[in-house]
Amino acid sequence: MTVLSGGHTIGQARCDGFRNRIYNETNIDANFATTRRGSCPASGGDGNLAPLASSPNRFDNAYFSALVGGNSFFRSSSLGKGF
Numbered sequence: 001m002t003v004l005s006g007g008h009t010i011g012q013a014r015c016d017g018f019r020n021r022i023y024n025e026t027n028i029d030a031n032f033a034t035t036r037r038g039s040c041p042a043s044g045g046d047g048n049l050a051p052l053a054s055s056p057n058r059f060d061n062a063y064f065s066a067l068v069g070g071n072s073f074f075r076s077s078s079l080g081k082g083f
Contacts, residue, residue, distance in 0.1 A: 010052070010053075010057065010058070010059055011051075011052050012049040012050060012051050012052060013049065013050055013051075013052055013073050014046065014047055014048070014049060015039070015040035015041075015045050015046055015047065015048040015049070015050070016046035016047075017073070018036070018040065018050070018073035019040055019042070021033075021073055022036045022037055022040060022073075023037070023042055027070065028070050028071075028072075029069060029070040029071045032070065032071040032072075036050055036073075050073075052072075052073065053066055
């Protein structure tokens, strides 16, 4: 699971793939959600991109750090925190 999830440390996500999380979920860092709303409006802009981690072109642990801190487009119930 960790290896599969780690593949998300590189790349970008489309707005239509994370819109619901940044507008409707509560288990996300509020500042992160607000920042991402700037490039992903509540409607439209489906193809707008946002980096999956702070270093989207490098394989490192930034994605995992973001995931634990609630600064991620994705959730991982395996962390035991409901992310």
